[in-house]
Amino acid sequence: MRDGQDILKALGRGSAGPAGAGSADGDGPAGAARTAIAAARELAVRPSELVEVLASLKGLGDFVLIDIDAVDRPEGFDVAYRLLDRGGEGPAGIFTVKARADRSDPRLPSVMSIWKAADVMEREVWDLMGVVFEGRTGLKRILCKDDFEGHPLRKDYILVRTPRFPVREELRPAEGAEGGQR
Amino acid sequence: MRDSSIGSADGAAGSVTAVAAEARAADPALDALQTEEYTLNLGPQHPSTHGVYHAKLRLNGESIVGCENVIGYLHRGMEKLAESRTYAQFAPYTARFDYLAGVLNNWGYAMALEKLGGIAVPERAEYIRVIVAELQRIASHLVMLSSMVIDLNAVTGWMYAFTAREGILDLLEAVSGSRMNLNYIVAGGVTEDLPEEFEAKVKRTFEDLHARLDDFDRLVSGNEIFLGRTRGIGVIESGQALEYGMTGPNLRASGVDLDLRKDAPYGIYDKLDFDVPVLRGGDSFDRYHIRLLEIHESVRLVEEAMAGLPQGPVRTKLPKAWKPAAGEVFEQIESARGIQGYHIVSDGSAKPYRMHLRSPSFVNIGVLPELAPGLTIQDFVATLASLDIVLGEIDR
Amino acid sequence: MQTLNDLFLIVASFFRGIMGSLGFPPLLTDAVMGLVSFVAVAALVTVNIIVILWVDRRVASFFQERLGPNRVGPFGLLQSVNDAAKLIGKESIMPAAADKRVYKLAPVIIFTVTMILYGFLPYGRGMSPVNMNAGLLFFIALSSTSTIAILMAGWGSNNKYSLLGGMRTVAQVISYEIPLAFSMLGVVMLSGSLNLGQISEAQRGIWFVFLQPLAFFIFLVSALAELARSPFDMTEAEQELIAGYHTEYTGMRFALFFMAEYANLFCVAALGATLFLGGWSGPILPGYIWFIGKTWFMVLVILWLRWTFPRARIDKMMKFNWKFLIPLSILNILLTGVGIKLYQYFTTVGR
């Protein structure tokens, strides 16, 4: 993942020093940001500055959050925010903002305040992957039942195999010669 | 309140709670009236929830005060299953996501694999993909039209649209062997070539389709009662739609011109000329009407693709134990209900490390809790039908 | 022709003669004859329900390009008998939390009310089982009591959906009583009597539908609302309220509701035929054939509307009724009054 220094700068974040050093959001030249974004397709971001980056991206207009999904990698949870870039003259591509949450205590700031669509998406990532989104209300399971333990999409969650063929041999119907029993 | 008779289109949202509040303000005695809200579970077992969708409605009389979506009843854990199947083995499962537009799912998955493994697709296969995909879109839109119409109790209209769909399903069966869950578009092309005299069958089916659609249109679209039930009901502004990440016909009915076949053309959509209908109203009637227009566009697309069909192979065979290079891809396609995205992460083995589906209905339904307050139960049913959700795709 | 027309009357007087000669006191013969006519009415109702059930399903399927029931018996004629047997055979479950007495009483009331209504219909000249001078008034009064039965069913079964269905019934049927009654006023003014037999008699010359087209339209719309059918079937809206007031009914109790609905359909169609299409008055055929024919025509029109239109929203329907239908029916009464006065003025001046 290319380190999106130029994009961060273009978004008026200044150097990617400690978070919060950025000036008022969105005052960077919007044109420069747009061309930088059009070039790169991805941007890796530290969890702390995730909300500001997404807020400023939304400030540019033409960006729609269409998906949040997470990948359980050995080194941590890669949560990707996919934005559909409707504005530019070229085809409507996908711009991804990636943030990594560490395995032991996966936490990320919630972006529900920026896009309302993020509500159900974050609940799904929490439900299946177990990444906690802070600063939001109503973070509860969306697909599994409410009192479900564990997060099924994690690699350490093992599926139980269901036997396909009946173990009780005697139950088998009388074998017809062709085309199974009729 | 402007006097609106049963037939005339009621422009203002005309929500019932506004009327009740107004009456209460006018007559102080009404205030003493002790009314109590109650919750009503609409679903998961309900005739008009289009699958196992469950809405916890808080009602004041018959108008909705609050709504909460409860989903997950059809969660089969498909994304987890994908991690224990090879790439080719998972292809048939994709048709079970949005089971009304099976082959469109296949296409999204196949395109993601082709981009992941850098597989070339023969020209003829691209044309056949457009033909079969647009036929599937027609069938899917016909289900939407008929299920919306039967939710408003026009049972005859429902029957006409489903009978029209039979012809399309027969075409799909002639091509791929199965009517609903096709496994026809695979990585590298399509499984088999078109059957012979397929062109004549398509022409016959389309004649019958046009006749039935015109009758359906005449029976329902102009009907004042239908207009009274859907015009100005469940209005979604374009800003609200974008805020909720809505895509597909629901978004285009709110005035936003976003169609991947035009904005990010894949396959051979840039070679075909068709236009994308966009309506401004954003109410249930426009969401109904836009699907009717899109069917005519899809018919045009199929005819164009049939005309320009080149000769040649239809598939580049993949090795049985196909192992793409480690990497990650996100491919998106314009499915019948919106943008369907496939995010596949491969670690060099024969099985995907992670497979995630971006489902349009999962996001489109997020707008309901904000839309429902003020509607009556009857309007909620009409709005839910107009959003055209498929629970297989929502719950995965 | 005359004998064919009064066939049933002749037969009745013949029996009355026999009983008279056997020394029965006149009171007893009247009682027996009354009993016979009521049994005839009851038989007519049950046969009617079976036939209408079959016609409804066949007509619906023909509108939808399908064949409809054609397996049980020739052309599926025994299908409705089959359904009735199935419903009688089915277990009639009662929800535990339901209000037992009210829940059980509701289907009984609704069916008896409909049966009583059949007694007032003028099947032929002098052939109405109860020849009551204020027949029409009694008809309207009684038909509105079925609303109580539906509310009992809806509230009694302690289910939110049926409660909604019951409440909707009250709102809808009560408010559509008024245009129904007003639209009949025009006919009463023209025929000068409330007796259904005399109304049919008065239409010997010209059917009232030609004199009162506006009243016929209002009657049809409000009759549909009374029956809770086609564009106005909010009371048992399958798609919203599962099955409205009879959601919790199964088996024989549901059969009673089901039969009451179809019996009501025939009854209101018969009323419409009597008021506007001239009841049993007609040129060559005997009176009762004309009556049955016209009623079936009205039933088919109602079915045609049933299978064409979607369902209206209940509050818009209320607005339509109070702000459009009732003023229209009052206007119709005014026009009829003015029309009668003009008619009388011209005829008297001429003489």
Added chain:
Amino acid sequence: MFGIGLVQGLYTTAKRFLMKKVTQAYPEVLPDLPPRSRGSFGFDADECISCGLCAEACPNGVIKVDYFLGEKNRRVLERYSMNLGYCLFCGLCVEACPKSAIFFKTDFDLACYRKDDTLFTWRGNGYRPSAAPESTPTAGAAAPPVARTAASEPGPAAATAAGAAPSAGKGA
């Protein structure tokens, strides 16, 4: 204007009332399905070399090939069973079979009253002499492949679970 739409609707239903009906009397008139229609499966025991490729290709572990080692250690098919209750009708097995022993048939009436009836079995035509090794190893997934744990790298042999080679050595 008010009412035009309603009248048009009435006209449409009246017109459709008189047109030809679309109902097919199913048991009497069987539908003519296109040749590729995937109704049910046909199996040709002579062609089958019990290689188990179809069982490996199947996403849902529907196929079980029971065979034994005949003379010259050649595999002889004893029984071919498919649990159609779990079948997706995707055609990957038909595609994978080198001998096209398993193929689609267009007769589609698979309805049955008992769940066990969804189990289709065909008897191989070779009979197992009593001397042959008792264990009839099964090629193909008796159950859906096991989810890989993060730690274990998928070995080349076990691309899908239970691809166990026959117990008596590698076999022909």
